[in-house]
Amino acid sequence: MSTIAHTQKRGFAGTVWDYLTTVDHKKIAILYLLAGGFFFLVGGIEAMMIRIQLAVPNNDFVSAGLFNEIITMHGTTMIFLAAMPLLFAFMNAVMPLQIGARDVAFPFINALGFWLFFFGGLFLNLSWFLGGAPDAGWTSYASLSLASEGHGIDFYALGLQISGFGTLMGGINFLVTIINMRAPGMTYMRMPLFTWTTFVASALILFAFPPLTVGLFMLIFDRMFGSGFFDVAMGGNTIIWEHFFWIFGHPEVYILVLPAFGIFSEIFPTFARKRLFGYSSMVFATVLIGFLGFMVWAHHMFTTGLGPIANAIFAVATMAIAVPTGIKIFNWIMTIWGGSIQFTVPMLYAVAFIPSFVMGGVTGVMQAAAPADYQFHDTYFIVAHFHYVIVGGIVLGLLGGAHFYWPLMFGTMLSEKLGKITFVLFLVGFHLTFFIQHFLGLMGMPRRVWTFLPGQGLDAGNLISSIGAAFMAVGIIIMLVNVVITQKKNIQVGRDPWKDGRTLEWSIPSPAPFYNFKQLPLVRGLDPFWIEKMEGKTEMTPAEPIGDIHMPNNSFTPFVISLGLFIAAFGAMYQADEGKGWAIPVLIIGMIVTFGAMLYRSIKDDHGYHIHKEDLLDDAGKGGTH
Amino acid sequence: MANLQPNSGDPKVTYEYRRKKHAEEMRMQVITFTMMIFFTVIAFAAVGAGFSKWFIVPFVLLLAIVQVIFQLYYFMHMSHKGHAEAQLFMYSGVLVGFLTVLTFVTIIWW
Numbered sequence: 128m129s130t131i132a133h134t135q136k137r138g139f140a141g142t143v144w145d146y147l148t149t150v151d152h153k154k155i156a157i158l159y160l161l162a163g164g165f166f167f168l169v170g171g172i173e174a175m176m177i178r179i180q181l182a183v184p185n186n187d188f189v190s191a192g193l194f195n196e197i198i199t200m201h202g203t204t205m206i207f208l209a210a211m212p213l214l215f216a217f218m219n220a221v222m223p224l225q226i227g228a229r230d231v232a233f234p235f236i237n238a239l240g241f242w243l244f245f246f247g248g249l250f251l252n253l254s255w256f257l258g259g260a261p262d263a264g265w266t267s268y269a270s271l272s273l274a275s276e277g278h279g280i281d282f283y284a285l286g287l288q289i290s291g292f293g294t295l296m297g298g299i300n301f302l303v304t305i306i307n308m309r310a311p312g313m314t315y316m317r318m319p320l321f322t323w324t325t326f327v328a329s330a331l332i333l334f335a336f337p338p339l340t341v342g343l344f345m346l347i348f349d350r351m352f353g354s355g356f357f358d359v360a361m362g363g364n365t366i367i368w369e370h371f372f373w374i375f376g377h378p379e380v381y382i383l384v385l386p387a388f389g390i391f392s393e394i395f396p397t398f399a400r401k402r403l404f405g406y407s408s409m410v411f412a413t414v415l416i417g418f419l420g421f422m423v424w425a426h427h428m429f430t431t432g433l434g435p436i437a438n439a440i441f442a443v444a445t446m447a448i449a450v451p452t453g454i455k456i457f458n459w460i461m462t463i464w465g466g467s468i469q470f471t472v473p474m475l476y477a478v479a480f481i482p483s484f485v486m487g488g489v490t491g492v493m494q495a496a497a498p499a500d501y502q503f504h505d506t507y508f509i510v511a512h513f514h515y516v517i518v519g520g521i522v523l524g525l526l527g528g529a530h531f532y533w534p535l536m537f538g539t540m541l542s543e544k545l546g547k548i549t550f551v552l553f554l555v556g557f558h559l560t561f562f563i564q565h566f567l568g569l570m571g572m573p574r575r576v577w578t579f580l581p582g583q584g585l586d587a588g589n590l591i592s593s594i595g596a597a598f599m600a601v602g603i604i605i606m607l608v609n610v611v612i613t614q615k616k617n618i619q620v621g622r623d624p625w626k627d628g629r630t631l632e633w634s635i636p637s638p639a640p641f642y643n644f645k646q647l648p649l650v651r652g653l654d655p656f657w658i659e660k661m662e663g664k665t666e667m668t669p670a671e672p673i674g675d676i677h678m679p680n681n682s683f684t685p686f687v688i689s690l691g692l693f694i695a696a697f698g699a700m701y702q703a704d705e706g707k708g709w710a711i712p713v714l715i716i717g718m719i720v721t722f723g724a725m726l727y728r729s730i731k732d733d734h735g736y737h738i739h740k741e742d743l744l745d746d747a748g749k750g751g752t753h
Numbered sequence: 754m755a756n757l758q759p760n761s762g763d764p765k766v767t768y769e770y771r772r773k774k775h776a777e778e779m780r781m782q783v784i785t786f787t788m789m790i791f792f793t794v795i796a797f798a799a800v801g802a803g804f805s806k807w808f809i810v811p812f813v814l815l816l817a818i819v820q821v822i823f824q825l826y827y828f829m830h831m832s833h834k835g836h837a838e839a840q841l842f843m844y845s846g847v848l849v850g851f852l853t854v855l856t857f858v859t860i861i862w863w
Contacts, residue, residue, distance in 0.1 A: 330842070
């Protein structure tokens with residue numbers, strides 16, 4: 128009976144309510160994709176404004192103050208509100224299916240994580256309309272952020288705090304899911320690489336986000352309650368913020384890039400029709416990158432005067448990371464070597480990723496040499512480097528992943544033709560924008576500068592860079608058109624649309640039933656679905672008889688808990704102002720909403736429901752056709 | 754879960770076997786409990802005897818670390834099977850925390 132409720136057609140309001148209350152990992156994935164996609168576009172518009180301002184010398188498209196706000200929000204939005212949620216979208220959509228689980232370990236917390244991220248991001252972006260955005264750079268170094276006037280930095284600190292809670296919850300949830308909910312036979316060394324990278328990235332989230340939380344709380348106290356952690360005049364130390372930020376911030380870049388590596392590690396074997404070369408060394412390299420990622424943060428601070436010994440230690444540790452990364456690069460090349468290659472859109476992104484990312488890696492090793500870094504520091508060379516790793520690694524991974532997993536998430540296939548146009552425009556635009564910036568940096572153009580003088584050799588380079596940015600923008604617009612056309616046509620492509628799916632996520636019917644697996648699959652090796660196909664089967668061998676499935680109930684509570692914190696944040700921010708007596712009550716009301724909702728959740732028994740065996744048998748004739 | 758086995762209803766685990774396991778575990782707990790009290794007495798004695806600060810601080814810290822290990826392994830059953838992941842994450846966390854503190858005391862507040 129309960130099965131029927133889930134297959135009924137819903138009106139628009141019903142669909143919205145369903146998504147507001149959902150605890151299904153597949154729907155939460157779509158929510159992450161929508162919200163992350165929205166913030167990606169916001170960050171992209173900010174990027175376009177930066178490039179318009181810098182296209183010609185002495186430009187006055189935006190003022191210097193506004194420029195600072197734009198670069199700060201571009202960086203913050205792209206890292207925290209676009210790249211992370213988009214990766215979380217794929218983790219949610221794919222990882223539970225890859226390990227043969229019916230959902231993540233804590234579906235309620237999964238929903239709570241999303242809504243916390245969403246309200247945190249919303250709060251941060253509302254700063255544009257409420258007196259000015261943060262303007263101290265995405266790193267928000269304390270000497271700048273403590274001096275920043277207005278509420279911009281408060282929006283940054285409170286917004287990131289709230290969305291950071293959500294990210295931390297998501298990471299813990301993925302860890303527990305991968306440790307406890309693998310299907311029978313799915314040993315650690317049979318897990319697909321995307322699951323492995325999700326696991327390591329989640330472990331990094333677990334260890335890296337607490338330092339950020341601590342640092343942000345200290346910043347909040349310094350700005351709003353008059354403490355002096357970072358205030359030199361009060362005996363504090365401004366460098367402590369930099370350490371906290373980068374103890375978080377360096378693992379953060381691995382949190383982002385490892386899942387992108389995972390996506391590529393799924394794309395390569397699928398379209399080369401070969402198993403991943405050196406699977407165990409790939410796992411080893413992933414874990415090693417995660418491990419080393421915690422010992423290198425001070426390379427962001429070589430010029431703060433750590434002293435030659437500290438600089439040397441961190442320089443060597445940084446260069447060591449190139450070794451496991453190199454292992455991965457060679458493994459990917461060896462995977463496609465001799466394969467029967469199909470150049471689909473995801474494969475194009477994957478192939479283009481290798482040289483692009485290697486270029487970013489090479490400049491990374493250049494900067495790891497501490498004496499040389501004194502020259503590169505705070506120039507456009509740095510900007511070029513991190514855009515090469517972030518765009519060349521993560522964004523190509525996200526775009527490739529979007530095309531690759533679109534059929535899994537929506538049951539439709541994005542147009543290959545438009546996809547190829549997007550790919551060419553984006554890749555050309557990307558190299559056009561950022562390659563020239565290496566040279567601008569070496570010629571002395573400082574990072575975060577809002578304009579420059581003519582006749583200093585910077586004019587042509589900046590113009591080329593801005594033209595490249597326009598190419599990327601057109602590419603993304605075409606991709607949006609592609610999405611709209613595809614969803615409008617709504618041609619369902621069914622199970623295993625790429626024909627060469629290797630892992631469990633491709634073995635379930637499309638659209639996926641809400642309980643994922645009617646019977647948990649029996650995993651007999653790496654690439655389990657491929658193994659079954661090679662033996663002439665079309666489905667996985669079940670590991671259990673058909674039985675009742677326990678499912679969680681939908682809940683509106685995660686939304687309310689997050690909304691309460693969102694309201695409370697306004698109160699916390701404005702309580703320091705003169706003549707804003709309403710702020711403290713708002714803070715208290717918000718907290719009451721949050722804790723009230725948590726109390727409600729704790730007191731009310733919610734045992735979920737069962738899908739009965741008979742309904743499952745019925746379902747074979749309807750939604751879950753094979 | 755393997756770590757719950759001593760109390761499980763698994764018919765393969767015989768009553769005799771479980772009794773023996775419980776007795777063994779009880780003995781270990783009593784021994785470690787005695788040792789922990791003993792360590793605490795030594796720690797107080799070391800401070801009371803008025804040794805040099807450079808001896809007392811590392812010594813008491815060492816005793817504390819040993820006590821934490823006893824606590825985790827014998828009272829919280831980390832010595833049982835099925836705790837590999839928990840151990841991995843705890844030790845990773847300890848390592849990260851240690852590195853952070855080490856860096857702070859060496860290059861910020863040197």
